[in-house]
Amino acid sequence: MTINIALLGYGTVGKGVYRTIQQHQGRLQKLLGEEIKVVAILVRDIKKHTAPDQSVILTNQYEEIQQLENVDVVIDAIVGIEPAVTYLQNAIEKGRHVITANKEMFAEKSHILRELAKKYHVSVGYEATVAGGIPIIQTLKKLLNANKVTKVEGILNGTSNFILTKMREEQLSFDNALALAQELGYAEADPTNDIEGFDAYYKASILSELIYGEKPKSEQVERRGIASIAKSDITFFNELGLRYKHVATIEYAQSHVKCAVRPVLVESNHPLYQVEDVQNAIHIEADIVGSISLQGPGAGMYPTASAIIEDLIHLKEEDRDYTFNEESALDQQSVKTSWIAYGRSALLQLPEGAEIMKMIANDTWVVEIEGDLSIKDASFIEILGDTTRLKEVKKIH
Numbered sequence: 001m002t003i004n005i006a007l008l009g010y011g012t013v014g015k016g017v018y019r020t021i022q023q024h025q026g027r028l029q030k031l032l033g034e035e036i037k038v039v040a041i042l043v044r045d046i047k048k049h050t051a052p053d054q055s056v057i058l059t060n061q062y063e064e065i066q067q068l069e070n071v072d073v074v075i076d077a078i079v080g081i082e083p084a085v086t087y088l089q090n091a092i093e094k095g096r097h098v099i100t101a102n103k104e105m106f107a108e109k110s111h112i113l114r115e116l117a118k119k120y121h122v123s124v125g126y127e128a129t130v131a132g133g134i135p136i137i138q139t140l141k142k143l144l145n146a147n148k149v150t151k152v153e154g155i156l157n158g159t160s161n162f163i164l165t166k167m168r169e170e171q172l173s174f175d176n177a178l179a180l181a182q183e184l185g186y187a188e189a190d191p192t193n194d195i196e197g198f199d200a201y202y203k204a205s206i207l208s209e210l211i212y213g214e215k216p217k218s219e220q221v222e223r224r225g226i227a228s229i230a231k232s233d234i235t236f237f238n239e240l241g242l243r244y245k246h247v248a249t250i251e252y253a254q255s256h257v258k259c260a261v262r263p264v265l266v267e268s269n270h271p272l273y274q275v276e277d278v279q280n281a282i283h284i285e286a287d288i289v290g291s292i293s294l295q296g297p298g299a300g301m302y303p304t305a306s307a308i309i310e311d312l313i314h315l316k317e318e319d320r321d322y323t324f325n326e327e328s329a330l331d332q333q334s335v336k337t338s339w340i341a342y343g344r345s346a347l348l349q350l351p352e353g354a355e356i357m358k359m360i361a362n363d364t365w366v367v368e369i370e371g372d373l374s375i376k377d378a379s380f381i382e383i384l385g386d387t388t389r390l391k392e393v394k395k396i397h
């Protein structure tokens with residue numbers, strides 16, 4: 001018996017999937033009990049490509065793939081909401097399992113595909129949509145069997161973490177670091193998605209739907225990118241013991257999902273401080289188990305292929321609702337958060353109740369507030385980690 005696959009897209013991810021299936025055929029056969037064969041590949045511009053094997057149909061017409069009678073699984077490694085969602089709907093209606101790496105599409109249209117898949121008794125795999133090679137979806141599904149997840153915090157975009165690391169470590173300009181991320185296959189076709197936080201927001205949204213059964217309302221999401229962070233700021237804060245990281249947070253509070261994607265400053269004893277280059281990391285807080293952290297490559301050809309192959313292995317698993325949204329006393333507690341107030345004007349805008357803890361450089365203060373800061377301004381940057389370790393300096397003025 002053979003599991004026949006149609007691959008939509010033959011770029012970084014599509015090629016990674018094809019090569020992985022070829023190179024690990026023996027292992028896959030042992031796991032699945034069947035041979036795995038890519039029978040067709042869809043691309044947009046056929047002139048750019050050659051079929052990797054004579055037996056593989058290479059086409060730019062989806063209808064050709066839809067008409068094939070022997071396809072069991074369709075893997076989506078193309079870009080954007082349409083035509084991907086229509087292709088996958090058609091595939092499901094034909095009784096095919098689908099696997100997607102396409103976060104933009106899945107963040108928007110997951111409900112349509114999952115409902116349709118239930119009706120046609122097929123599965124929808126989406127491990128590759130979040131955090132590249134980190135098996136976060138499977139981990140959460142296992143965790144959610146017993147736990148209520150109270151908060152998820154993490155670096156979910158490999159490209160922006162790579163850029164921030166290269167700007168700090170190698171003094172690369174923003175543009176050169178981005179160009180390198182594109183060359184390495186980490187960035188999205190439109191890298192605005194990476195650097196402006198859309199990609200991390202799509203991923204947070206997918207996690208939110210799995211954990212809380214609902215997506216954050218886009219108009220309530222604070223989404224800020226990294227494009228305005230200057231190399232001089234990175235160096236300045238690095239010398240004070242703080243690293244810029246682009247962090248996504250999701251939690252359930254006051255009966256709705258709260259989501260933010262923004263640059264923060266991380267102190268050296270915080271786990272995210274060491275998460276560098278294209279690495280992603282996810283910290284999960286859950287009520288029974290406590291805290292769990294996962295770290296691994298967040299983008300690239302083989303890490304993403306690994307996530308897609310995992311979905312192949314879990315193909316016949318049922319999709320069910322994992323959500324526990326009852327609020328606990330813990331959800332109601334307001335915690336203190338630490339911020340850098342950067343520049344004299346920031347100090348003048350401090351909200352009532354804010355406490356100035358110390359001055360760590362000229363015109364740079366650590367302040368503490370209850371809960372989140374309502375002022376969304378670049379002169380306030382949240383700090384993660386132990387701020388008592390930051391050195392106090394004498395006031396200069």
Ligand SMILES: NC(=O)C1=CN([C@@H]2O[C@H](COP(=O)(O)OP(=O)(O)OC[C@H]3O[C@@H](n4cnc5c(N)ncnc54)[C@H](OP(=O)(O)O)[C@@H]3O)[C@@H](O)[C@H]2O)C=CC1
Binds near residue numbers: 043128
């Ligand atoms: N790169 C990464 O690290 C990761 C990417 N992803 C997601 O995986 C997907 C693919 O990413 P990636 O491989 O990097 O992208 P690439 O740009 O490298 O490749 C995209 C492929 O899809 C094909 N394609 C795009 N649009 C269409 C269309 N409308 N019809 C047919 N074919 C189309 C392109 O064809 P052609 O070559 O002819 O232009 C190309 O082969 C994206 O949704 C991305 O968000 C997810 C996790 C990680």
Ligand SMILES: N[C@@H](CC=O)C(=O)O
Binds near residue numbers: 130156159194299300
């Ligand atoms: N562009 C994305 C690719 C993986 O999801 C990223 O950089 O994280």
